[in-house]
Amino acid sequence: MWIGDAAYRDLEDEWPRFNFQSSVDTIKDGLQNHPRILALQKNVSAAETGVELAKQKYKPEFALDLTYGGRSGTNPDGSSRADLLTFMVVMDVPLFHQNRQDRLVAAQVAESSAVMFSRDDIFRRMKSEIDFHDATQRKQQQRIDLFENTLLPEASYSSEASFGAYQSSIEDLTTLLRTRITEFDLQLEHTRLLAEVLKTRARLLYLEGE
Numbered sequence: 693m694w695i696g697d698a699a700y701r702d703l704e705d706e707w708p709r710f711n712f713q714s715s716v717d718t719i720k721d722g723l724q725n726h727p728r729i730l731a732l733q734k735n736v737s738a739a740e741t742g743v744e745l746a747k748q749k750y751k752p753e754f755a756l757d758l759t760y761g762g763r764s765g766t767n768p769d770g771s772s773r774a775d776l777l778t779f780m781v782v783m784d785v786p787l788f789h790q791n792r793q794d795r796l797v798a799a800q801v802a803e804s805s806a807v808m809f810s811r812d813d814i815f816r817r818m819k820s821e822i823d824f825h826d827a828t829q830r831k832q833q834q835r836i837d838l839f840e841n842t843l844l845p846e847a848s849y850s851s852e853a854s855f856g857a858y859q860s861s862i863e864d865l866t867t868l869l870r871t872r873i874t875e876f877d878l879q880l881e882h883t884r885l886l887a888e889v890l891k892t893r894a895r896l897l898y899l900e901g902e
Contacts, residue, residue, distance in 0.1 A: 732811040739804035
């Protein structure tokens with residue numbers, strides 16, 4: 693829904709033009725660089741990183757702790773109590789990794805496989821859509837050529853002939869109306885086909901990454 697000044701703008705009186713010149717093979721070759729595929733590849737990379745991080749849990753973890761503490765009070769002999777400096781090394785050894793690390797790694801591997809499958813499935817579907825829309829566009833263009841070269845000229849000729857016959861009282865009004873309605877129906881169908889072929893080209897442009 694348009695609001696504001698856009699609701700009162702003048703409509704274009706010409707069909708939009710799509711500069712679509714790429715072949716089917718060219719679109720397929722560039723599909724790996726399609727924004728959607730690149731975004732999915734980012735998900736795959738993130739999942740693979742998750743697997744590597746999970747595998748790090750198998751390695752021992754080290755921690756260093758250095759603490760300085762001042763002490764108040766005196767010793768039994770009356771001397772001041774010395775401050776303390778404490779240094780500690782902590783090592784966490786994953787001795788029983790079957791219970792935790794293995795499950796974590798397995799979960800990350802499963803997630804990574806699912807993301808890769810999703811990327812590959814979408815890639816295959818997009819390749820299939822390229823063939824489908826290309827075939828659809830060729831059929832639509834064939835129908836448009838039929839309308840423009842044969843059906844519409846014949847309908848226009850028939851309509852004009854009926855109008856002339858009606859003026860000469862050779863044909864009745866019903867015949868004239870029938871030929872005019874047929875011509876208008878063909879014009880509407882021709883317009884619908886022009887809109888459909890533009891939609892198909894827009895879909896191909898999307899698959900090209902535009």
